[in-house]
Amino acid sequence: MKKIAVIGTGYVGLVTGTCFAETGNQVICVDIDVNKVNRMRAGEIPIYEPHLDVIFERNIKANRLSFTTNLEEGIKDAEIIFLALPTPPGEDGSADLRYILGVAEDLGKILEDYKVIVDKSTVPVGTAEKVREMIAKNSKVDFDVVSNPEFLREGYAVDDFFN
Numbered sequence: 001m002k003k004i005a006v007i008g009t010g011y012v013g014l015v016t017g018t019c020f021a022e023t024g025n026q027v028i029c030v031d032i033d034v035n036k037v038n039r040m041r042a043g044e045i046p047i048y049e050p051h052l053d054v055i056f057e058r059n060i061k062a063n064r065l066s067f068t069t070n071l072e073e074g075i076k077d078a079e080i081i082f083l084a085l086p087t088p089p090g091e092d093g094s095a096d097l098r099y100i101l102g103v104a105e106d107l108g109k110i111l112e113d114y115k116v117i118v119d120k121s122t123v124p125v126g127t128a129e130k131v132r133e134m135i136a137k138n139s140k141v142d143f144d145v146v147s148n149p150e151f152l153r154e155g156y157a158v159d160d161f162f163n
């Protein structure tokens, strides 16, 4: 069992968090969208994906899956932090890294012990180094950054996760 935080509870973050809970881990999903977090806390799933609703409900009931808008609270006990933040294409088509680097900067200020930070968003090669530098700017503790790009297909996300 690992303690996992997922930052960004959209399509990728919610599938990742829910499926990691289903495999026995303790998962907290963080999002800045207060309305979305309140709905999920009330047991309402914000997206449709085959099989996800059943797993979502089961793991909330088992206290393995919870939600917060508070980044500090979300990562406090986590050993592994997944970043599932948006990377919309900018005007020149390149991925906009502002959400990821913004959260990386915030993480640097609040890390209190060793964490593994995993980038699951779609980003160009070299982003892990940028994330590492952004965290290191403020961090007093040791950490590692890992790339684990997401390749799930909408409509098959749960199957893809488990297989």
Ligand SMILES: NC(=O)c1ccc[n+]([C@@H]2O[C@H](COP(=O)([O-])OP(=O)(O)OC[C@H]3O[C@@H](n4cnc5c(N)ncnc54)[C@H](O)[C@@H]3O)[C@@H](O)[C@H]2O)c1
Binding pocket: 007, 008, 009, 010, 011, 012, 013, 030, 031, 032, 033, 036, 084, 085, 086, 087, 099, 102, 103, 120, 121, 122, 123, 150, 151, 152, 153, 154
């Ligand atoms: N959706 C897909 O099928 C898919 C497949 C493969 C890869 N990806 C990639 O995965 C990444 C995430 O995509 P998605 O579809 O899940 O995006 P999404 O827009 O569905 O979800 C992103 C979530 O992040 C939240 N967020 C934004 N800023 C935040 C912050 N500072 N702190 C906490 N939460 C914050 C938003 O409120 C939203 O809920 C992107 O890089 C995308 O390209 C998506």
